[in-house]
Amino acid sequence: QQQVKQSPQSLIVQKGGISIINCAYENTAFDYFPWYQQFPGKGPALLIAIRPDVSEKKEGRFTISFNKSAKQFSLHIMDSQPGDSATYFCAAKGNTPLVFGKGTRLSVIA
Amino acid sequence: NAGVMQNPRHLVRRRGQEARLRCSPVKGHSHVYWYRQLPEEGLKFMVYLQKENIIDESGMPKERFSAEFPKEGPSILRIQQVVRGDSAAYFCASSPGQVFEAFFGQGTRLTVV
Numbered sequence: 001q002q003q004v005k006q007s008p009q010s011l012i013v014q015k016g017g018i019s020i021i022n023c024a025y026e027n028t029a030f031d032y033f034p035w036y037q038q039f040p041g042k043g044p045a046l047l048i049a050i051r052p053d054v055s056e057k058k059e060g061r062f063t064i065s066f067n068k069s070a071k072q073f074s075l076h077i078m079d080s081q082p083g084d085s086a087t088y089f090c091a092a093k094g095n096t097p098l099v100f101g102k103g104t105r106l107s108v109i110a
Numbered sequence: 111n112a113g114v115m116q117n118p119r120h121l122v123r124r125r126g127q128e129a130r131l132r133c134s135p136v137k138g139h140s141h142v143y144w145y146r147q148l149p150e151e152g153l154k155f156m157v158y159l160q161k162e163n164i165i166d167e168s169g170m171p172k173e174r175f176s177a178e179f180p181k182e183g184p185s186i187l188r189i190q191q192v193v194r195g196d197s198a199a200y201f202c203a204s205s206p207g208q209v210f211e212a213f214f215g216q217g218t219r220l221t222v223v
Contacts, residue, residue, distance in 0.1 A: 006152075032209075043201055043214035043216045043217050044153065044201070046212075046213065089152055089153065097155050097158045097212075098143070098153075098155070098203075099155065100145075100152040100153045103151070103152050
């Protein structure tokens, strides 16, 4: 039983384009939704996070959009750069430890 | 201002040996989480500990695996009688409380030969 479903599995974006990664969840008790970025051989690093009292949060080129009624949230990376090439994980938690999606491998090509 | 420190970074064990993975949380963090990551997979929760207490071990196999977070010293994830299927990256995360963001270490990559 996968509590957080993430798509797509992999994504190729041209430099300067917009990368969009989507996640859906089932557990309505979740109240914290972070995104993590992971480079090969490294640990996941917190990128940006949102709580369900807002529908959007922006930090630099990274934006989370949150749709509480649809139980979906997404990560948008504007002006994608080759340095953004990494694996991105969505996650969710309520009063339980973080539950992760399976990840999206993003490749930004010049 | 050290982050979460895990050691060793790489560990090779023969089948049947024991593996001990250590995690030193961020200074001041009293909550530790262990996750396992298989290639091309997300992170799977294993166990959540506070100082001297196991809070949630629902993701940890009942046999061969154990975890502790003593009053002094690092958290330890112990895998007894390792098998090839235990080969994975094991990540530790810490937070100052359950409702706060969790910060991850660089992981220990366990290879069972």
